[in-house]
Amino acid sequence: MGLLSIIRKIKRKEKEMRILMVGLDNSGKTTIVLKINGEDTSVISPTLGFNIKTIVYQKYTLNIWDVGGQKTIRSYWRNYFEQTDGLVWVVDSSDLRRLDDCKSELDNLLKEERLSGASLLILANKQDIKGALSPEEIAKVLNLEAMDKTRHWNIVGCSAFTGEGLLEGFDWLVQDIASRIYVLD
Amino acid sequence: MADDDGASSIPNSIPPHPSDSSLQKKHASVIERLANRNQTRLENSITRRSESGSSSSSTTSFLVRFSDSKRAIESDLAQCRLTPPEPSQVRSHLDGISASISDLEKLVAETSYFLPSYEVRASLKSISELKQSLEDLNSELLPKKKFSFKNKGTKKDTKSESKDLGLGNAGSMLTNKQQQASYIARDSPGIRDKDGEVLVKNFKGSDVGEFSLSGLSSCEVKLIGSIRALFIHKLRNCKVYTGPVMGSILIDDVEGCTFAMASHQIRIHNAKNSDFYLRVRSRPIIEDSSSVRFAPYCVSYEGIEEDLKDASLGEETGNWENVDDFRWLRAVQSPNWSILAEDERIDTVKISSTAG
Ligand SMILES: Nc1nc2c(ncn2[C@@H]2O[C@H](COP(=O)(O)OP(=O)(O)OP(=O)(O)O)[C@@H](O)[C@H]2O)c(=O)[nH]1
Numbered sequence A: 001m002g003l004l005s006i007i008r009k010i011k012r013k014e015k016e017m018r019i020l021m022v023g024l025d026n027s028g029k030t031t032i033v034l035k036i037n038g039e040d041t042s043v044i045s046p047t048l049g050f051n052i053k054t055i056v057y058q059k060y061t062l063n064i065w066d067v068g069g070q071k072t073i074r075s076y077w078r079n080y081f082e083q084t085d086g087l088v089w090v091v092d093s094s095d096l097r098r099l100d101d102c103k104s105e106l107d108n109l110l111k112e113e114r115l116s117g118a119s120l121l122i123l124a125n126k127q128d129i130k131g132a133l134s135p136e137e138i139a140k141v142l143n144l145e146a147m148d149k150t151r152h153w154n155i156v157g158c159s160a161f162t163g164e165g166l167l168e169g170f171d172w173l174v175q176d177i178a179s180r181i182y183v184l185d
Numbered sequence B: 001m002a003d004d005d006g007a008s009s010i011p012n013s014i015p016p017h018p019s020d021s022s023l024q025k026k027h028a029s030v031i032e033r034l035a036n037r038n039q040t041r042l043e044n045s046i047t048r049r050s051e052s053g054s055s056s057s058s059t060t061s062f063l064v065r066f067s068d069s070k071r072a073i074e075s076d077l078a079q080c081r082l083t084p085p086e087p088s089q090v091r092s093h094l095d096g097i098s099a100s101i102s103d104l105e106k107l108v109a110e111t112s113y114f115l116p117s118y119e120v121r122a123s124l125k126s127i128s129e130l131k132q133s134l135e136d137l138n139s140e141l142l143p144k145k146k147f148s149f150k151n152k153g154t155k156k157d158t159k160s161e162s163k164d165l166g167l168g169n170a171g172s173m174l175t176n177k178q179q180q181a182s183y184i185a186r187d188s189p190g191i192r193d194k195d196g197e198v199l200v201k202n203f204k205g206s207d208v209g210e211f212s213l214s215g216l217s218s219c220e221v222k223l224i225g226s227i228r229a230l231f232i233h234k235l236r237n238c239k240v241y242t243g244p245v246m247g248s249i250l251i252d253d254v255e256g257c258t259f260a261m262a263s264h265q266i267r268i269h270n271a272k273n274s275d276f277y278l279r280v281r282s283r284p285i286i287e288d289s290s291s292v293r294f295a296p297y298c299v300s301y302e303g304i305e306e307d308l309k310d311a312s313l314g315e316e317t318g319n320w321e322n323v324d325d326f327r328w329l330r331a332v333q334s335p336n337w338s339i340l341a342e343d344e345r346i347d348t349v350k351i352s353s354t355a356g
């Protein structure tokens, strides 16, 4: 038996999922991960590099990779594509000026061969801020309807501040991945 | 870069012409080693999980572990390149090395909370280089499946305009523009495109979300009361004094400015010749900036103490001087920022809401 198949077997047995969180800097990735994990979110520095959180979610173990979104760090994103089951793209819905940036970075990601099989969850974050665009408006700006038909995707409005929408988003993501990977059980 | 690295790190112990059988043996042992490594990794991650966060490791022990595994991976890579495994086993070899690189990456991630920032960046860079070498090796040993290079504008691009640009790769950046037109014409509340004015805004009693300052030249801006988020873009020779921002401040493209502000997070991009008087809960960061100087917060208006307290910014954290320069990898102080000498600092700025 090849090593790769050994690894796959183990992964399957533990019901592990690898989830990659990316998005522009300041979009709220780290806050979201800590919030889901029930941790204190009051002091968070911009991410220099990346963090991994292992979270048990329903009957699955999620390995969540939270990678910094500062320009300098974006060139490292490609290092994390391998074996990604779920991709979470976080948007600061109140940052109107950088929506173009946000769109072009997302478009680049979606061209990646290595991410082509990953389920895509778009979190329209910071919905608690007055003046934030709604998930529908974000979907329009990002032109999500034009996405490759084979891609499983969903967009959910949320606030890492209040916690609203986070579970809805992750429930969808985990179910979607599970239905693709663990069909056999 | 990867080629040079590979050549220089080939261990001396490899015989120049190994016989077929010794080659086989070597490959078997590599596979075994990799499988063991995978086992250890699983065990480690299980114990780690049960310890949950009581990390006592020091930077030094991290560096030792890091460079050990890095060297092991480099020698695996070199060995693989020098004496390529049987075609049928190439995949599993490379997967094994890839797994080791992932381990190394996890090690960095798990320690990135306590590592000094330059160590994190340097480690990331090494990992990135290892991955590059592995990719190179991968394409040497396993010639790519025949998939045609993705042509922009053929399949995915449903809009026709972008096809006519004839710019090749550069064209892909332009396709965004046309989408922009369809986008919602809405601007966040803010102050835009002013020259030489004094602008005072009082947020007290109103529930303001985000606020923007953009395209200002030679203006003095005073913001009283608290807001959730502040965006600052394209300011020249301005002075900006604010009350607390409960979320984050994002600054991009400023020159010759003075800022005095309090916030949970502050990100500074493309700033030149500017001074920042900050109170901030996390570490301020700069990127693509130069000649920026930092000092503690110095704003006052009637009721500011209460506003600061309500925003959890009541106390000085000392973070105004813990600046991280994302463009600066090394242990020595970044040349792009400095602490503003005490005798050069401005006095406390008193704002009154009736002015302006
Ligand atoms: N009001 C509000 N603020 C939020 C929300 N989510 C995050 N923030 C704030 O946005 C800022 C950025 O959050 P982070 O979690 O550091 O963002 P990030 O995406 O991890 O940023 P990088 O690490 O630089 O890539 C912080 O000040 C958060 O408090 C939200 O839902 N609502």
Ligand SMILES: [Mg+2]
Binding pocket: A029, A030, A031, A045, A046, A047, A066, A067, A068, A069
């Ligand atoms: Mg972060």
